Structure formats: structure tokens, C-alpha cells
Amino acid sequence: MSSATRTSVPNSEAVNRGYNFASTWEQNAPLTEQQQAAIVALSHAVVERPFPSKLSQGNISKENNGLSVSTKPGNVEESGEIDGVLVNTNQFYKWFTDLEAAMKSETEEKYQQYVNTLTERIQTCDGILQKVDETLDLFNELQMQHQVVATKTKTLHDACDRMVIEKQRLIEFADSLRSKLNYFDELENVATSFYSSNTSVASENFLPQLKKLDECISYVENNPQYAESNVYLVKFRQLQSRALGMIRAHVLSVLKSSTSQVQAALRGSGGNKAAVSEGVETSILYVRFEAAASELKPVLEEIERRSSRKEYVQILSECHRIYCEQRLSLIKGIVSQRISEYSKKETLPSLTRSGCAYLMQVCQQEHQLFDKFFPSTSEDSSSLAPLVDPLCTFLYDTLRPKFLHEANLDALCELVDILKIEVIGEQLSRRSESLAGIRPTLDRILADIHERLTFRARTHIRDEIANYLPLDEDLNYPAKLEQSAESKSDPSSIDQSSDVFKTWYPPLEKTVSCLSKLYNCLEQAVFTGLAQEAVEFCSVSIQKASKLVAKRSSQMDGQLFLIKHLLILREQIAPFDIEFSVTHKELDFSHLLEHLRRILRGQTSLFDWSSTTTSLARTLSPRVLESQIDAKKELEKNLKATCEEFIMSVTKSVVDPMLSFVTKVTAVRVALSSGAQNQKLESAMGKPLKDQAFASPDKVAEIIQKVNAAMQNELPRVMEKMKLYLQNPSTRTILFKPIKTNIIEAHEQVLSLLTKEYSQEEITNINMVSIAELQAQLDKLV
Incomplete structure (x- = not known):
């Protein structure tokens, strides 16, 4: 393609985009070595271009050093063939020029058509792009309008939501205000109900009205910021005090009525309520009060359920006190009389057993009855204390004077065993929940007995041990x-x-x-x-x-x-x-x-x-x-000193002559070693030991004879006394062992002196036993 042709191609935006795309593609997607090698191979393959198919070798002939070219009439461009005879070089060059022009024209025509096609398509693309740009502008404008509409719509929706929320809030506020005002509006309704002459604790509306009153009080207490809340609180509390007073009066009335019925039944059954049998006593004292418990159960359960509030704690405590007073007025005479009868007929240990058993029976029955009136608070033993403590006092006042006058340690120890093991350890532990109220009294009685026992024990130790005066037969x-x-x-x-x-x-x-x-x-x-x-x-x-x-x-x-x-x-x-x-x-x-x-x-x-x-x-x-x-x-110190004294006494009684002899010999040797000042004494001490007056063979033989006699006579007598006083053989063996050792050591010392200072003939005449014979002799005595 010529430069003129290239310049005729319109420089449109599509071309620029294509060129930029190709450049970017070339930069971002470079050819590999294999692809480049393929391109080189293709370039070598198309270096020699073949003749056009419309030209053939047959049309070119060679004549007489010249070329003959056959041409046909018509347009060369249309036929692509040139017929003629090339005579000289000029004709060839002309022919070649024409041929080249024809070929170039033929080649450029295809590319020109392709260029035209591309130009048309580029123009089409430019038109499309322009329409796209216009469409995009319209779309952007439409999007902006949509955004404006969406914003306005959202604003409208938000405003509607706020209005709905505000409406709901106002509705809730109105409901809350209405519910809060209901607590204050209840004042007139509750006041009308409680001040009505027809209102009673047993009516169906009393407890629901009391519950509403409690709710109103709780609400006003928790919201003191409301106007006139203090005024309403005072009025509500006045109504509550009146309601609780009605409850107290109702409980007292029911219990008094039951007490009167029981007293009338007791008078009618025997005239003396202390003489009523146990079966009739149970029927009268407990069965009729169970009916009262059923009557008071709804009210008392409500009071116990609300015992977390101090007002109800107080009314519950008053109900406990009223109940205990009424029950005590019925059974104190019976319990006192029964314990008095036990005291007259039975000994102190028997009275302790029977009195504690009867008191535990009564306390258990009272706890069971109390549980029917107050099931939620019956576990607390202090609730029943106003009833149980006076009953326990009857037993305590009966027992205390008796064991305070008891001087016998065996009797006091027996009382301790009865209370500690039988009553508290066995009976009370099996029924600890129902008898918890009696435990302090039992502990108090046991402590008093301990104190009395300690006093009597000290007196016994002082009189019978420390100040004991032995009789003749005791010694x-x-x-x-x-x-x-x-x-x-x-x-x-x-x-x-x-x-x-x-x-x-x-x-x-x-x-x-x-x-x-x-x-x-x-x-x-x-x-x-x-x-x-x-x-x-x-x-x-x-x-x-x-x-x-x-x-x-x-x-x-x-x-x-x-x-x-x-x-x-x-x-x-x-x-x-x-x-x-x-x-x-x-x-x-x-x-x-x-x-x-x-x-x-x-x-x-x-x-x-x-x-x-x-x-x-x-x-x-x-x-x-x-x-x-x-x-x-x-004690160990005195025993050891006495044993040592006895050992030395026995040792001395047997081998005392030997010990005296050894002591004298030791004294002589000490005197010789220290040097004697008296010449006469020095000359006397300078003699051999056997020449000394106290150590002559005859004297030594006499000493040995005395020791042997003591071994034969005194030592067996000592052993007989030891067997008489100490009956355990091991004890005698332990005590005799040091005596045996001392005797043997005394013989060994004397035998050593005899061996050193005396001749064999003199030793034979002295007639001292050998150590082996001595050991055998001593072993026979044990």
C-alpha cells in the first residue's frame, strides 16, 4: 500500500482505539520465542512469490535471443494477460513495467476495498459510539433523576416511620400513664372495701384486695418522684395496718374459740384436765385445733408467702405468739402435772428418762400441729419457742434441785450417759427437726450436771485421795x-x-x-x-x-x-x-x-x-x-527414783562386803598415788595388798563367805518379795536385770584384784565362785 493510500485512510477515533489496543496488546502480550520462530519461517516461505495463475510459462517463448509475448486484445487489467513479442530490452522493460503496474493495480484494488470496508465500519462504529455516548448521557440524567426521586421517597418513608414510632411511643406512654394511674386510683377502691361494714377476713375479696394494696405500696415506694407519692404511701399504709389488724383479730378470734371449745371438752370429759388419758387428750387437744388450722390456712399462707416484707414479718410473729399463748394455756397444766407425778414415783435416772421422753413426745405433737398452721416457718425452732421453753422449764425446774443434791459420782455419771447418749444422741438425733426447740434445755441440764459432777469429782479427789487416812488393814x-x-x-x-x-x-x-x-x-x-x-x-x-x-x-x-x-x-x-x-x-x-x-x-x-x-x-x-x-x-520420775533406790538397796544387801572391800582398796591406792606425808602411814601402805590387815586372805575369804551366804539366803528372799509384789514376770526381769549386773560387776572387780594381788593357792582358799557359775545361779532366781 502506497503512502498516498495510507494517508487517505481517515484518522478516526476507532482507528486510534485500535492502534492503542494493538500497542497495548503488543506490550502486555509479547510473543514467545516459538511464536517468533514461526513468523520467521513464514516470512522465508513467502519471499519468492509465484506468478499469477493467469500467467503461464507457455505464453513466454524464446526466439532468437529474444522474448515473444503473446497479448490478447482487451483490457490488460480485465484479463490480466499481455500478448506480444518482446524483441529487445526496451520492450521487455516496458512489458515488465506494464506487468508490474497491472499486478500492483490488481493488489491495491483488494486492499483498497478492504480499506473502504474498514473505513465504512469505522464510521459506523463512530456513529454507534456517538449514539452510545448520547444514550449514556441520557442514562446518567435518568439515574440522577432516579436518585432524586429515591431520596425524596426515602425521606418520605423515614418521616412516616418516625411518625409511626412516635405514635407507638405515645400509645405506650398513654398505656403506661394509665397503668401508673391505676395504682393511685386503687386507693378509693381498696379504702371502700376495707372500710365497709360487710368486709371480713374470711370473705373472698379480702385477700385479692390485700394483694392489690401491697402492689400499690410497693409501686409508690419504688417511685417516690411522683407527685404526692408520700401522701398516697401514708394512706396505703394506713389501709394495710387496718387490714393486718383485721387479720390479727381474726386469728385471735379463731384460736380463742378453739381454746374455749377444748377447755369445755376437757371439763366435760373429766372435770380435771390434768387427769385426762392420753388418747382423749390427743383427741381433744389436737384434733379440734386441726379444724382451726384448716380455717386459717388461706390467710396464714398469704402472710407466710409475703414474709419478706417487714410488716408481714411482724404480723406473722404476732400470730406465732398468739398461737403459742393459746396452746400454752391448754397444755401447761397437763405437762406440769405429768412431770410432777413422775418426780414423786421415780428415781432420778428414771425421772430423767421418762421426763425427757414425755417432753419430747409433747414437743413433737406440738410441732406437727404448728406445721399445719404455719407450714413455711415451722422449721424455725424459735417460732415455737414461746410454747416449748415454758414446757421445758417444768422439766428443768424438777430435775435441777434433785441432781444438785446428788453426791454420788456413779449416779451423776449415769445421768450424763442418759442425757448424752440415750436422749440427745439417739432420740433427739432421729427427730432433730421437730425437737430442735427442746435441745437448748437438754444442753442446759447436761451442762448443769457436768458442773455438779466436776464439783463432786474435785471433792472426791480431795477427800478420798489427797486427804485419805489409811487404816491398819490398808498398810x-x-x-x-x-x-x-x-x-x-x-x-x-x-x-x-x-x-x-x-x-x-x-x-x-x-x-x-x-x-x-x-x-x-x-x-x-x-x-x-x-x-x-x-x-x-x-x-x-x-x-x-x-x-x-x-x-x-x-x-x-x-x-x-x-x-x-x-x-x-x-x-x-x-x-x-x-x-x-x-x-x-x-x-x-x-x-x-x-x-x-x-x-x-x-x-x-x-x-x-x-x-x-x-x-x-x-x-x-x-x-x-x-x-x-x-x-x-x-509419776515416771518418782517411779524411776524408787526403782533405782530399790536396786541399790538390794545390791548393797547382797554384795555390800565386796563393795566396802573395793572401796577401801581404791582409797589406799588413791592415797599412795597422792603421796603420804606420815612416814609411818607410808610404810604401812607400802606393803602389798594381801599384807594389809583388811585385805588378808582370811579377811577376803570371810567377805566372800558373807556374800555367798547373802546370795543363798537374802537374794532368794528378795526374789520372793518381788514375786509377791510384782506379779508380771517381765516387770520382775526388768527390775532384777540391773541388780544382777551390779552383783556380777562387784564379783568381777574383786576377782580382778585377787588375780593381780594374790597367789593361786590363796585364791583357791578364798573359794570365790566363777563368773559363769554366778550368772547361772542368778538366772535360776528369775
Whole structure:
């Protein structure tokens, strides 16, 4: 295509868009290497263009160094063929030029047609685009108009919604105002109803009107910002007070009527209401009041349902009090008379059982009846207290004088067991809900018995243990033990266990018996104090008795007596799971005397409050001195000291000659080692040991003979006494073991001296037993 032709193409907007699109396409979608290679291959393939189909090789002939071209008449452009004979080069060039022009014309004609077609289409597109632009302008204008219409429509809808909401709000406000005004309008309706002469608590409209009144009061209380709310509240409360007063009067009237009917029935059935049988009593006292409960049930249920408000709490409490007063007026005489009859006929333990059982029966029946009147508040024991407490007081006033005059520990312990185990532990625990009101009285009786038992226990410890005056037969040891041993060996003896206690010193038996009785009856803190006192006094009493036994019999009998009873006391108090230590606090005023002396001497002033002196308050205040006493440790200490004393006494009675001999030898050697100043004494001590007067073989043989005699005579007698006092073989073994050790050590010391200082002949003449023989001899004694 020539440049003229290209310039003739109209430069329209569509062409620009196409060109821009092609350029953008070329930039955004570059050809791959494979696509580029394909284009190169195509370009090489079309380099040699073929002749037109209308030209053929047959039309070109070669003659005589020239070209012959055949041409046909007609338009070359139409036929595309040129017929003629080319004679020379000029003719060829001319022919070629014509041929080229024809070919170019033929080629440009197709492209010109394509250009024309594209131009027409571009013009068509431009026209379409112009129409589209006009259409878009119309559409934009239409959209703007639609937006304006939509805005106006939305504004109208919003205004309508606001008007609807406002209308609904006004309707709700009117309804709320109407509902609020209803509470104030109810004042006249309720007042008319309550002040009417025909109004009564039993009427059908009373409780609904009372409910409306409560609602009005609650509403006015919660909205004090309303005009004249205080005035309306006062008027509503006046109406409420009048209604509650009517309820109180109605309850009192019904209960009084029932009480009058029961009293009339009691007078008609026997004349004396205290003599009515149990069956008739139940029928009269309870059945007729159950009818009253059915009559008052709707009103009392409403009161209990509204007991969260203080006004109803007060009226409910008044109803409880009225009920208790009416019931108490009916049954107090019967209960008092029954308990008095028990008191006249029965002993104190039996009276406690029967009195508590009867009182629990009455309280249970009263609780069941009370539950029918007040089902929601019957669980609270304080509600029935005005009725139960006076009934319990009858039993308390009857029992208290009796156990305050009781001095027997066994009887008091039995009362504790009855109340603690049988009454409170068993009967009261099974019916704890209905008998909760009687629990304080039972606890009070038990506390008083504990106090009386503690007092009597202290008196018993003081009189029977601490201040016990032994009789001759109490100190008849070892005769009492020998008699007991004979009774045990006698086949005809039946009660051998009682003989064991007969051999005990009486304060020991009383201590063990007293602690055994009190252990489960008193609180641990109280029992600990009593046990500490009892063990301490018993230990002192046994020590005193051991001295008396030693005077009557022998020193060994006194020691074994003390060991025996201290061991028994330690064994008997072991099961008690307590600490036998008590802290005693005392007030010490001893420093006041010295301070008064200083005041009298003028060394200090009574009113001197300077910082250098003690203030008056501190000076005149007593000092608190604390001392802790552990009776169990003191018992162990005394037992250990007594055992050691007995061991040394037995050891000395058997091997005392040997111990004296060893002591003298030790003294001589100490004197020699320290140097003697007296020449005569030095010469005397310089002799060999066997040449000393006290250590001659004859003297040593005499010592050995005395020890052997004691081993044969004294030691078996000691063992017999130990068996008599200490019946447990293990105890005797433990006590005899150090004695055996001491005897063997004494023999070993003497044997060592004999081996070093004496000849074998002298040792043979002394005739001392070997250590092995001695051990065998001692083992036979155990």
C-alpha cells in the first residue's frame, strides 16, 4: 500500500482505539520465542512469490535471443494477460513495467476495498459510539433523576416511620400513664372495701384486695418522684395496718374459740384436765385445733408467702405468739402435772428418762400441729419457742434441785450417759427437726450436771485421795498380798478379780475408778484438769503410804509397795488419750512489799509519774506467775527414783562386803598415788595388798563367805518379795536385770584384784565362785 493510500485512510477515533489496543496488546502480550520462530519461517516461505495463475510459462517463448509475448486484445487489467513479442530490452522493460503496474493495480484494488470496508465500519462504529455516548448521557440524567426521586421517597418513608414510632411511643406512654394511674386510683377502691361494714377476713375479696394494696405500696415506694407519692404511701399504709389488724383479730378470734371449745371438752370429759388419758387428750387437744388450722390456712399462707416484707414479718410473729399463748394455756397444766407425778414415783435416772421422753413426745405433737398452721416457718425452732421453753422449764425446774443434791459420782455419771447418749444422741438425733426447740434445755441440764459432777469429782479427789487416812488393814503389807496369793491358789475361790483390787492401796483404786467414770462424761479440758489432780494426789498418797509400810514391815516392803502401785497407776492411766500437764497461773504481790518499804523510807513517792520510775498502775498490778505441772512425768520420775533406790538397796544387801572391800582398796591406792606425808602411814601402805590387815586372805575369804551366804539366803528372799509384789514376770526381769549386773560387776572387780594381788593357792582358799557359775545361779532366781 502506497503512502498516498495510507494517508487517505481517515484518522478516526476507532482507528486510534485500535492502534492503542494493538500497542497495548503488543506490550502486555509479547510473543514467545516459538511464536517468533514461526513468523520467521513464514516470512522465508513467502519471499519468492509465484506468478499469477493467469500467467503461464507457455505464453513466454524464446526466439532468437529474444522474448515473444503473446497479448490478447482487451483490457490488460480485465484479463490480466499481455500478448506480444518482446524483441529487445526496451520492450521487455516496458512489458515488465506494464506487468508490474497491472499486478500492483490488481493488489491495491483488494486492499483498497478492504480499506473502504474498514473505513465504512469505522464510521459506523463512530456513529454507534456517538449514539452510545448520547444514550449514556441520557442514562446518567435518568439515574440522577432516579436518585432524586429515591431520596425524596426515602425521606418520605423515614418521616412516616418516625411518625409511626412516635405514635407507638405515645400509645405506650398513654398505656403506661394509665397503668401508673391505676395504682393511685386503687386507693378509693381498696379504702371502700376495707372500710365497709360487710368486709371480713374470711370473705373472698379480702385477700385479692390485700394483694392489690401491697402492689400499690410497693409501686409508690419504688417511685417516690411522683407527685404526692408520700401522701398516697401514708394512706396505703394506713389501709394495710387496718387490714393486718383485721387479720390479727381474726386469728385471735379463731384460736380463742378453739381454746374455749377444748377447755369445755376437757371439763366435760373429766372435770380435771390434768387427769385426762392420753388418747382423749390427743383427741381433744389436737384434733379440734386441726379444724382451726384448716380455717386459717388461706390467710396464714398469704402472710407466710409475703414474709419478706417487714410488716408481714411482724404480723406473722404476732400470730406465732398468739398461737403459742393459746396452746400454752391448754397444755401447761397437763405437762406440769405429768412431770410432777413422775418426780414423786421415780428415781432420778428414771425421772430423767421418762421426763425427757414425755417432753419430747409433747414437743413433737406440738410441732406437727404448728406445721399445719404455719407450714413455711415451722422449721424455725424459735417460732415455737414461746410454747416449748415454758414446757421445758417444768422439766428443768424438777430435775435441777434433785441432781444438785446428788453426791454420788456413779449416779451423776449415769445421768450424763442418759442425757448424752440415750436422749440427745439417739432420740433427739432421729427427730432433730421437730425437737430442735427442746435441745437448748437438754444442753442446759447436761451442762448443769457436768458442773455438779466436776464439783463432786474435785471433792472426791480431795477427800478420798489427797486427804485419805489409811487404816491398819490398808498398810498390812505384805500380809494382804500373801492372803491374795493363797486365795488364788485355793480352787474354791471364785471371785479372784476382786481380790486384785483388794490388794491395791485404796486411793489408787479410787483414782482409777474415778477417772474411768469421768473420762466419757466430761469434756476433755475439764477431765484433763481433774485427771492431773487425781494422779498427782494419788502419787503423793502412795508415797506417804510407802513410808508407813516401811515402818511397819521393812524398807524393802515400802519400796516394793511404792513400785507396785506406781506401776499400776501408770498402766491404768495409759489408755486415757490426754495430756496430764496443767498450767497453773498465780498472782504474785511480793514486789509490792518492797515498793511500800521504799515509799515509807522516803526513797520514792507514791505520786511520782516520771519516766525513770515505774508507773503507779504497773507498780500496784500483780505479776502473773505461770507454772506447768505434768503429773505423768512426775509419776515416771518418782517411779524411776524408787526403782533405782530399790536396786541399790538390794545390791548393797547382797554384795555390800565386796563393795566396802573395793572401796577401801581404791582409797589406799588413791592415797599412795597422792603421796603420804606420815612416814609411818607410808610404810604401812607400802606393803602389798594381801599384807594389809583388811585385805588378808582370811579377811577376803570371810567377805566372800558373807556374800555367798547373802546370795543363798537374802537374794532368794528378795526374789520372793518381788514375786509377791510384782506379779508380771517381765516387770520382775526388768527390775532384777540391773541388780544382777551390779552383783556380777562387784564379783568381777574383786576377782580382778585377787588375780593381780594374790597367789593361786590363796585364791583357791578364798573359794570365790566363777563368773559363769554366778550368772547361772542368778538366772535360776528369775
